[in-house]
Amino acid sequence: MAAVRDRRQPLLGGSAATATLEVQREDHSHVDLEALEAENDRGIAALGDRVGALRGITTGIHGEVESQHRLLDNMAFSMGGVQLSLRATADKMTKVMSEPQKRRMVYMAGAAAMLLFFLYLWLQR
Template sequence: MLGARPWGSSPLTGGRRQDKVDIEAVEQENDRELDHLADRVALLKNVTHGINKETNDQHKLLDGMDGSFGSVGGLMGAVATKFGVVLDDKANKRMIYGLVAAAALLFLVWYLMRR
């Protein structure tokens, strides 16, 4: 039969009982999903705090390296200036050429022995 209702239920009470159960089930599901969403938001918050901390640490490291490279650049400039002074003397030039030739000869011997 079409439109048949269970025995002893009226159209108002039977329908309301069913709607109440469905609403409670939906609310419980929403609560579970909200709890799950809160957990995910907390996890995301922890990850973003970790990224922020790592970024700050990297900035501090880069700032320290900038200062170090600046001092190394100054030292290299001083070494280049002193090397220029040494190269101005003819006797020193011969000695440097001899050292470069000896290093090249040692490298050549090493290379030939390696083969």
């Protein structure tokens, strides 16, 4: 393309020096475009590395969320079993506390447990 322009310039009234200057500008712009393209390629590669790192982080977060979700599901299942056991124990305690003679026995056992606890604390000093 530069050779065609060199032949046309003198025909259109331009000087050979002007034609040579335009060829030099095209060469510089070509070099600048190559440098810019290389810089863009490096930027794209760096961006690709960052995107890969972010993907790794998000994959790790997703795995952690899934494991926490499974843990919470297992805890809910376990807590359901604990709730049933507590309800059964509360029902038995209600039956025991409904009879006066058994209620006195529970109070005496509670008092004995408190006495042993305070004795333990006193001996720890």
